Amino acid sequence: MRDALGSVQSVLVLGGNSEIALAIVDRLVASRCKKVVLGVRSPASATTTLNRLRSAGVDADTIDFDALDPASHTKVIDAAAERMGDIDMVILAFGILDGHAEIDTDPVFAARVVQTNFGGAVSAGLASAVQLRKQGHGTILSITSVAGVRSRAENMIYASSKAGMDSFSQALGDALIGTGARCVVVRPGFVHTHMTEGMKPAPFATTPDKIADTVINGLQKNKEIIWAPSIMMPMFLTLRHLPRFLWRRVSAT
Numbered sequence: 001m002r003d004a005l006g007s008v009q010s011v012l013v014l015g016g017n018s019e020i021a022l023a024i025v026d027r028l029v030a031s032r033c034k035k036v037v038l039g040v041r042s043p044a045s046a047t048t049t050l051n052r053l054r055s056a057g058v059d060a061d062t063i064d065f066d067a068l069d070p071a072s073h074t075k076v077i078d079a080a081a082e083r084m085g086d087i088d089m090v091i092l093a094f095g096i097l098d099g100h101a102e103i104d105t106d107p108v109f110a111a112r113v114v115q116t117n118f119g120g121a122v123s124a125g126l127a128s129a130v131q132l133r134k135q136g137h138g139t140i141l142s143i144t145s146v147a148g149v150r151s152r153a154e155n156m157i158y159a160s161s162k163a164g165m166d167s168f169s170q171a172l173g174d175a176l177i178g179t180g181a182r183c184v185v186v187r188p189g190f191v192h193t194h195m196t197e198g199m200k201p202a203p204f205a206t207t208p209d210k211i212a213d214t215v216i217n218g219l220q221k222n223k224e225i226i227w228a229p230s231i232m233m234p235m236f237l238t239l240r241h242l243p244r245f246l247w248r249r250v251s252a253t
């Protein structure tokens with residue numbers, strides 16, 4: 001339950017090892033968040049994070065979560081609510097990005113990317129919305145990507161999965177108006193995390209900590225869409241409208 005200052009006190013991270021999400025959690029914990037549940041595929045993978053959070057006085061736990069198992073998502077949210085009481089924030093932070101050549105020539109793997117990034121966001125987002133509506137408050141923080149603003153030939157599967165997630169999240173936010181709950185879209189540019197290890201950094205590449213600062217700032221300002229870093233907004237709103245022949249050239253460099 002949010003306190004009198006409206007601060008987040010409990011958070012559920014779906015994709016609980018995400019470096020971006022954990023940087024956001026660190027800031028929430030430094031404020032007034034006292035309960036954290038990490039939704040992960042393997043509890044052992046989150047042991048270090050759990051120990052770190054617990055030694056900071058946080059009531060932290062893991063819960064089994066697989067984005068590729070939509071039938072389980074309502075149970076995951078219910079179990080998290082039982083564990084924490086009201087859930088003030090759900091962060092949709094899971095995702096796969098892989099070698100683009102590999103994705104684009106492997107239809108089965110490409111389908112898995114879409115099922116994880118988009119399908120998982122839809123089922124987990126809807127299950128979260130049921131709980132937040134019932135509570136009458138709470139935020140779904142949906143981490144999409146600037147990649148989804150305009151897909152490139154080189155990242156067509158990841159980018160289109162993120163475009164789907166972004167479009168769904170905006171509409172979910174609209175559907176939640178008047179319920180007390182909300183869905184906020186975060187659109188990061190290139191961030192140095194496990195996901196992008198070994199990749200050539202894109203312009204304005206940044207760190208999870210800087211993204212998290214921008215997210216917290218955006219939340220405090222009640223933004224519905226948070227571009228991180230904020231330079232991504234003018235950049236991608238321009239790029240989105242380039243004629244296709246120009247976009248092909250620009251995006252290939």
Ligand SMILES: NC(=O)c1ccc[n+]([C@@H]2O[C@H](COP(=O)([O-])OP(=O)(O)OC[C@H]3O[C@@H](n4cnc5c(N)ncnc54)[C@H](OP(=O)(O)O)[C@@H]3O)[C@@H](O)[C@H]2O)c1
Nearest residue numbers: 015017018019020066067094095145188190191193194195
């Ligand atoms: N890094 C970037 O440049 C960037 C830019 C824009 C948007 N994003 C988005 O930001 C979000 C967080 O990414 P990150 O950079 O923090 O990367 P990350 O540290 O690699 O985190 C991604 C997380 O997704 C989880 N995951 C993958 N498949 C899953 C599944 N089937 N079920 C449950 N969890 C699953 C991974 O779990 P395991 O630990 O079990 O592998 C991992 O914890 C992602 O949605 C990503 O698309 C990232």
